[in-house]
Amino acid sequence: DTAVSQTPKYLVTQMGNDKSIKCEQNLGHDTMYWYKQDSKKFLKIMFSYNNKELIINETVPNRFSPKSPDKAHLNLHINSLELGDSAVYFCASSQVGSGEQYFGPGTRLTVT
Amino acid sequence: AQSVTQPDIHITVSEGASLELRCNYSYGATPYLFWYVQSPGQGLQLLLKYFSGDTLVQGIKGFEAEFKRSQSSFNLRKPSVHWSDAAEYFCAGGGAQKLVFGQGTRLTINP
Numbered sequence: 487d488t489a490v491s492q493t494p495k496y497l498v499t500q501m502g503n504d505k506s507i508k509c510e511q512n513l514g515h516d517t518m519y520w521y522k523q524d525s526k527k528f529l530k531i532m533f534s535y536n537n538k539e540l541i542i543n544e545t546v547p548n549r550f551s552p553k554s555p556d557k558a559h560l561n562l563h564i565n566s567l568e569l570g571d572s573a574v575y576f577c578a579s580s581q582v583g584s585g586e587q588y589f590g591p592g593t594r595l596t597v598t
Numbered sequence: 599a600q601s602v603t604q605p606d607i608h609i610t611v612s613e614g615a616s617l618e619l620r621c622n623y624s625y626g627a628t629p630y631l632f633w634y635v636q637s638p639g640q641g642l643q644l645l646l647k648y649f650s651g652d653t654l655v656q657g658i659k660g661f662e663a664e665f666k667r668s669q670s671s672f673n674l675r676k677p678s679v680h681w682s683d684a685a686e687y688f689c690a691g692g693g694a695q696k697l698v699f700g701q702g703t704r705l706t707i708n709p
Contacts, residue, residue: 526701527636527686528701530699531697536695542696576642585632585647585649585692586644589642
């Protein structure tokens with residue numbers, strides 16, 4: 487029973503394209519996150535949503551737009567992809583106040 | 599600003615040997631502290647957490663960690679490592695809504 491799932495697992499695309507990554511959690515959590523892990527494994531938070539409301543936006547370029555249709559889903563849309571966007575993107579979820587985050591398997595995005 | 603530092607980028611230990619991975623934090627108050635493990639091509643799995651109370655916390659897979667306020671540290675330990683423990687380990691800290699991750703420590707196990 488997958489707790490936090492992401493699709494797709496791999497995404498290869500060309501510069502300038504627009505792509506989306508989907509995330510779903512079945513843990514009943516009310517807070518969801520997007521993280522970016524670079525080639526050196528450094529993990530940095532991008533966005534956080536609580537009950538569909540944006541609560542953290544860590545100076546991410548406007549080309550990145552998260553969307554939360556309901557509290558179980560948090561999708562990430564990226565416009566005009568650049569080479570520097572190549573990374574592994576992780577979705578995570580937590581129950582508000584717990585601090586304990588559960589991660590999805592990641593989506594490896596490669597921009598050529 | 600809060601920060602989490604893992605001083606060791608890469609550690610190699612022999613199978614069966616003991617392990618200690620270091621983590622230091624900088625935070626205004628006592629943060630929530632976590633250790634996560636990431637196997638190659640996988641997501642992050644929570645090993646253990648510290649919120650308050652007993653400063654020695656037990657986690658999954660035989661790991662434990664000790665919170666030392668005086669040293670601002672939260673080191674991860676295991677008495678005897680197994681080959682399957684080879685992975686990337688991340689320390690994280692913060693409040694209820696936002697975590698800051700350390701740079702990670704890659705653990706290699708020698709047979």
